[in-house]
Amino acid sequence: MAEARTLAMSESEEIVGRPSMKAPFSVGLLKAAETRENIVLLTADLGKYTDTIDFRHKYPERFFNVGMAEQSLVMTAAGLSKAGKISYCTTYGTFATRRAYDFLAIACAHSNENVKMFAGNPGLTTGYGGTHQANEDLALMRSIPNLTVIDPCDATEMVQVTQMAADIPGTVYCRQLRANVAVVLDPDTYRFQVGKGHVIGQLHDDTKLGFVSTGFMTERAIDASRHFERAGVSSAVFHSPCIKPFDTNGLLRFANSVDRLVICENHVTTGGLATLVVEALYEAGLSRKLLKIGIPDRFTECGSLPYLQDRYGLTTERIIEQTDTWMRA
Known part of the structure; x- marks a missing residue:
């Protein structure tokens, strides 16, 4: 029997029994960016692990790495929003919510800024323990007024949510499914709707x-x-x-x-x-x-x-x- 192991941050699980899509966040973001020149993407030194590489290569002038500083990530995104940009952000959910909670609440949601936070490692999608597993992020984020909170099911929904986040008013917090993601919902018939089950x-x-x-x-x-x-x-x-x-x-x-x-x-x-x-x-x-x-x-x-x-x-x-x-x- 093969020994179970903890995946390194750049690795992903093999999808068994269902088709999968690689980097659906990247797919959706590139679709949105084709028609929205004011979309920018920011990361806090985790671009390699949050599927941002394709965007960085295609739109280097619209990509910002603020370093390992999540509060600065959110404040920079809010500032760019005030300058007319739609600020997509990526980091891990634990860092976005625990380290930058007040900044998301006041700099972003309080002012209805166009900041779209895509937060990786939701719950038990990483083996790196309590420092990296965002097990309580939805509870934290749903308590903030003016915030849209989304937890996508699969690659189909991840692509659709990412693409349409630019048109969702105000600040969005979305759990990010990264790397190889299963396709569960039929992309030809399923349509994500805000506030609908x-x-x-x-x-x-x-x-x-x-x-x-x-x-x-x-x-x-x-x-x-x-x-x-x-x-x-x-x-x-x-x-x-x-x-x-x-x-x-x-x-x-x-x-x-x-x-x-x-x-x-x-x-x-x-x-x-x-x-x-x-x-x-x-x-x-x-x-x-x-x-x-x-x-x-x-x-x-x-x-x-x-x-x-x-x-x-x-x-x-x-x-x-x-x-x-x-x-x-």
Whole structure:
């Protein structure tokens, strides 16, 4: 058996069982930049690891590396926005949110600046431990007024979000999926919409099980849902790429059509998607049996991604196992 290992920052996992796309952020950004000459790209010395190389080569005069200084990254982006630019930024999610929180809140969101932060290493997509795993970033970002918060599912959504971020008013925080990214949603038929969720699968009058998911957990929720369908348990998925604005009405329609809800997120289970769902159900007076699958309230350790995702229940197999046990209890 091959030994599991922690990936170096320039490496990426092989995608097994689905087609993939290389550097979808770069693909979407280059499409946007072709028609928007005021788009600029900034990085905090992490361009190699956030898929910025193609843009840097094509538009060197529109690319800025501010060095290992995330607060300066955000302030420079805000200043360029005031000068009429649309400032795309890349760094890791832990650095964007923990080190530059006040700068994103006041210099950007407070002034509705055209700053689009694409934050890598969301949750357990890196094996580099608590210093690099942005496990609580969605909770932090959704608490800031005037901020749009997005957690894309796959390469299809990553390309679309990146391309259209220039047209989303004000400041955007988007979790970045980098390197080789699975293609889960059909690029010919799927269209990302700000503030809208998407039902995947068929809802019936007797649908028993509803998965509510965001980010890469939607891929796993879809596979788990299909497993239960094959086992005779009617099931569907509500994919919510937008954490803010959240599609409360869509979620409630979905919840009204199922008996039980399983919430799947690559994030701590407080402050993110699970909290949004619980708040929506409570405020609507709707009661549903509910299972939360996500990262516990702790700093997660270093390790290989297969090990970490299995340990914390984020794989398809562990979602199925946890859901089956819960339904039988």
